[in-house]
Amino acid sequence: MSLPHAILTALLEKPSSGLELTRRFDKSIGYFWSATHQQIYRELGRLEGEGLIRALPTEQPARGQKKSYEVLPAGRAELARWTAASQDPKPARDALLLRLRAAAVVGTEGIAADLRHHLALHQRQLAEYQEIEERDFGFGTDSAQARLHHLVLRAGIDLETFWIQWLTHALGEFEQLPAESG
Amino acid sequence: MSLPHAILTALLEKPSSGLELTRRFDKSIGYFWSATHQQIYRELGRLEGEGLIRALPTEQPARGQKKSYEVLPAGRAELARWTAASQDPKPARDALLLRLRAAAVVGTEGIAADLRHHLALHQRQLAEYQEIEERDFGFGTDSAQARLHHLVLRAGIDLETFWIQWLTHALGEFEQLPAESG
DNA sequence: GGCCGTTGTGCAACTAGTTGCACAATCGGT
DNA sequence: ACCGATTGTGCAACTAGTTGCACAACGGCC
Incomplete structure (x- = not known):
């Protein structure tokens, strides 16, 4: 339940493309919530579908072209809701x-x-x-x-x-x- | 990849039924590898199917009857193999x-x-x-x-x-x- | 002797994360 | 102009864990 919120946080800190997010996950948020690029792309698609983020306008939105996302107000609201809500810790696994x-x-x-x-x-x-x-x-x-x-x-x-x-x-x-x- | 091995370990320490395992997970192995009773029952079924454990003989093996399992030699071998093999740590998630x-x-x-x-x-x-x-x-x-x-x-x-x-x-x-x- | 809570076993559907691969665009060398 | 490495995006299938429910047997109780 947390990957979308990790992505929203990262995007609020700075709008980014999928690959940029992947890189930033590797050396910051990923230290405590890791994700592969596949997860990130899939989740970006979902978040866009739900209207929480949107792709920044670009000339040539084609495959293999950098596509940046920014958080929409609904996305910020969702993140705020999630952050404020109390959560039970996940059972340990080591x-x-x-x-x-x-x-x-x-x-x-x-x-x-x-x-x-x-x-x-x-x-x-x-x-x-x-x-x-x-x-x-x-x-x-x-x-x-x-x-x-x-x-x-x-x-x-x-x-x-x-x-x-x-x-x-x-x-x-x-x-x-x-x-x-x- | 670890739940079956957690169960094998617990069963080697002491042959048990599904519910007994569940209880022991709650206050011992579960501290670092938690599992619900549903997971445990499913996994017991799999392990039995693979010939790694077997149900101890009992008079009336019916639903709602206690059914205990013990580890077979193949199960012990598999656990030994897994324990000796090196593993990379899972990425953190907090x-x-x-x-x-x-x-x-x-x-x-x-x-x-x-x-x-x-x-x-x-x-x-x-x-x-x-x-x-x-x-x-x-x-x-x-x-x-x-x-x-x-x-x-x-x-x-x-x-x-x-x-x-x-x-x-x-x-x-x-x-x-x-x-x-x- | 019927009801009800506890014990015990289990299936099905869902959610989240992982693995493996595909494929387009771009850039640098030749 | 071509070729291969790198950058960037993405789908499909799989594995592991979670949630929700079903149902049988047993033990007391009133």
Whole structure:
């Protein structure tokens, strides 16, 4: 239920074509709501059909031509409605923790390597977030918008930090484990 | 791709009927891989069809009768295979962070109340985890199995702690924000 | 002994996200 | 002028998870 709202938010921040949206998702909104270009195009079509957004006028609206969208008043209203409405959190799903649980029964083979892999990914992500923080929120950010964006970024940073700590701890535990435990 | 493996794990820990599985998911494996009873029944049917589990023999196998399943060797092998194989982490999806981002554009109305709601839920969850930790891992847990289970629980505890801290911080920020920021 | 809540199993339809591919336009080299 | 890589848009089929409902059996209760 959230992809359309992610797109509306992105389009309000800046009207864009499908590909531009895809790129921006990859390095901003996508950090906490990822989407592939196929999803985005499909959703743009739907939103246009519902009258929430519209394609900006262009000379040659043909296949393979850039087509930009902007949010219409109805779209903004819908986003405001959705944002204000309370939502229950989605139930958690974490395959890595599930695998650890499975490993307790069928053996830990292969897990340690993957923990290291995850650790590397989280370290990379954290570095990326920290770069953004330095670049965009270096000092005295004061507008309400900037504060909210910073808040979201903080969540990302702290979350990555948590994972890095936990994975490091987990790898330590693994070294003390007998070679096979299934 | 993980629900069948979650079920295999649970069944290896203890053969169970659909309802028993549902209950155990609610207070153990479901903490990081939730599933409804409908999903579980459907998946049990599939797993049985694939020869990975089988129904324990019973006198009256009729509707409304308890039917327990156990894992067959093929099922254990499949679980071992899945556990050992490396997997890429799923892209993140967090509606609350998305809403904050949307709020930066269309206004923060309604958000603070929901942050408080989430905070309460996470506090409750943390308390539950801590209770389990005291009950099951009070002191000197040494078997490899227990250590792995504890490790997973630790992840849960630290994750809830992170959310509680972040939400508390976020609520603090909100108090300093102008009443309307869209 | 009929009613009702609980336990237990299950199907069908729907929604959301993923994967795999198709195809047009543009640009740079040759 | 042609060719292939890149940019940009999009459909179709599939997989996973959710929602809503149906229905049988059991256990008490009045």
